[in-house]
Amino acid sequence: MGGTPTAPSPRSPADASRPRRRPPLPPGPYLIAGVARAGQAAARALAAVPGADVRAWDRADSARTQRAAAGLAEAGVAVSLGGDGADLLDASPAPHCLVKSPGIGFDVALVAAAQARGLPVLDELEVGWRLDRRPVVAVTGTNGKSTVCELVRAALAAAGGRPGLAGNTAFGPPLSGLPADAADVVVAEVSSLQLEGSPAFLPEVAVLTNLSQDHLDRHRTMAAYAAAKRRIALRDEAHAPVAVVGVRERFGRDLARDLRAAGTRVLTVGGAGRSDAGLKGWEPAPGGARVHLRLGGEPVEARTLLTGEHNARNVVTALAVAEALGLPRQATLTALARTAAPPGRLERVAEGPVEVLVDYAHNPDGIREALRAARARCPEPGARLHVVASALRVLTTRQRRAMGRAAAEGSDRLVLSLDRIHPAEPPDALPPGLEAGARAAGAAEVHVVPDRRAAIADAIAAARPGDVVAILGRGERAHTVDAAGEVAPVDDRQAAREALRA
Numbered sequence: 001m002g003g004t005p006t007a008p009s010p011r012s013p014a015d016a017s018r019p020r021r022r023p024p025l026p027p028g029p030y031l032i033a034g035v036a037r038a039g040q041a042a043a044r045a046l047a048a049v050p051g052a053d054v055r056a057w058d059r060a061d062s063a064r065t066q067r068a069a070a071g072l073a074e075a076g077v078a079v080s081l082g083g084d085g086a087d088l089l090d091a092s093p094a095p096h097c098l099v100k101s102p103g104i105g106f107d108v109a110l111v112a113a114a115q116a117r118g119l120p121v122l123d124e125l126e127v128g129w130r131l132d133r134r135p136v137v138a139v140t141g142t143n144g145k146s147t148v149c150e151l152v153r154a155a156l157a158a159a160g161g162r163p164g165l166a167g168n169t170a171f172g173p174p175l176s177g178l179p180a181d182a183a184d185v186v187v188a189e190v191s192s193l194q195l196e197g198s199p200a201f202l203p204e205v206a207v208l209t210n211l212s213q214d215h216l217d218r219h220r221t222m223a224a225y226a227a228a229k230r231r232i233a234l235r236d237e238a239h240a241p242v243a244v245v246g247v248r249e250r251f252g253r254d255l256a257r258d259l260r261a262a263g264t265r266v267l268t269v270g271g272a273g274r275s276d277a278g279l280k281g282w283e284p285a286p287g288g289a290r291v292h293l294r295l296g297g298e299p300v301e302a303r304t305l306l307t308g309e310h311n312a313r314n315v316v317t318a319l320a321v322a323e324a325l326g327l328p329r330q331a332t333l334t335a336l337a338r339t340a341a342p343p344g345r346l347e348r349v350a351e352g353p354v355e356v357l358v359d360y361a362h363n364p365d366g367i368r369e370a371l372r373a374a375r376a377r378c379p380e381p382g383a384r385l386h387v388v389a390s391a392l393r394v395l396t397t398r399q400r401r402a403m404g405r406a407a408a409e410g411s412d413r414l415v416l417s418l419d420r421i422h423p424a425e426p427p428d429a430l431p432p433g434l435e436a437g438a439r440a441a442g443a444a445e446v447h448v449v450p451d452r453r454a455a456i457a458d459a460i461a462a463a464r465p466g467d468v469v470a471i472l473g474r475g476e477r478a479h480t481v482d483a484a485g486e487v488a489p490v491d492d493r494q495a496a497r498e499a500l501r502a
Contacts, residue, residue, distance in 0.1 A: 025131070028096055028097060030098075031099070032054065032057070033057055036101055038174040041128070042176045043056050044177070045176040047076050047077050055079070055080070057085040084109040085109070089113055102197070124175070125167065125168070126201050128175030129175060129198070135204040136204055137207065143209065143366045144314045153187045154339040155321070155327055155332040156187070159322075168191040201231075202235065205240065205325065207245075210248060211249050212249070233255065233264065234255065234258060277294070277295050277317070277319060278293060282309060288304045289306065290303060291312045291315045305337070305340050306340075306341050310373065344475025347493065350497065355468045356468075356469045356496045356500070357471065358496065359475060360477075365406075367389065368409075372410065375468075384463070385411050387410065387411035387414045388472065390419040391431055397433035401437035402437060404416070407444075409444070416438060417451070421481055425481070457495075457498075
């Protein structure tokens, strides 16, 4: 990570905007809160800084965290497991900076205690950004982040760049873990959980796809969630030099207006109305879809391997980013026509008499969009859409109810299943709100099968030739917490294949 800054290539985002000077890290010693992927990456990056004193803590004392602690010990990072970690603030030498994983909120005892003492608290994203000097294209939004990142990465590669994917994504390392020689430009997927802990982070190009209900378990209100998202491009005294902003919602329109007032060069993405890049329509085509759009006042047709209106908007967003970067349009269109969606995004795991799709949709708007796209694959009269859906217990009851309603309204037959991420969660009961929301919709046949594998098998067994089965909520995530509280492998795609064979 880091290394000696080099002059940007002619095709890098630095041509579209002058890279912003990044502040140095606060002085150590450093204490890392959380030793999952992001925490480990931050600990290793800081341990590589000459003379740095780095320690780490995680509240869980499990086989997973013990393995992480052993690996970090080899890098010179001492790890404490269990407890609330607050006593580590009194260690000698005392930490001068706390670095937290995105999943750790500001209400966690250690973080609150560090703030009370006036210590700087930084998210791993902020650490990675401050240690690096490569230009960054950062993508945030409620939905579409992973797909837009992959499309932008492909466009940059087609233009001769060496893009690296990083950030809050399963498809690349955390930003602080991206090796210095792996890329000359970073495409970063960024969540609101990271942005609320990043006081200075501003990319060379900021991208907002959209904003709808999500992460209310952490942010509590939509206003707080929106404020965190806004930080990707606009701070009190600073702004991203270039931004691509989805303006279908009022939040995006207001952000675009404020960015232009601040001096940012803004490209807006919307529908067929007034926007710099507008989706006019899309239609299924062999192997994917044709996307009709208006770009810079010109009609453009794009081919894509992706389907669904939400993916058509993702294609338009990626094209707008490529325009903002000054990439050759034809090379971009060629690259987008050859780029598949990331794993677990409307991923087809079987076709034939019954088509089975796996998607990560995990919030109300994402569920609606995924099921519209799945419904488009039921062209035959009488074909039915079977859906498997779940909702994590960490979400608010309000959000789970909205998810259940969206799943029921978009399906003909809905199977609700359980997805656990914490050992303390009940092993056989759905979290409150999900089933109530589904049954209140009154739009689908609703079944409850808590075991995930059994739910997938139930949906596939009920399908008939011409039907479509959509399995939502987990995407490529291949593990869960079983009834004994242990992390167990459960891959929806593999479970679907097994059910089809059975």
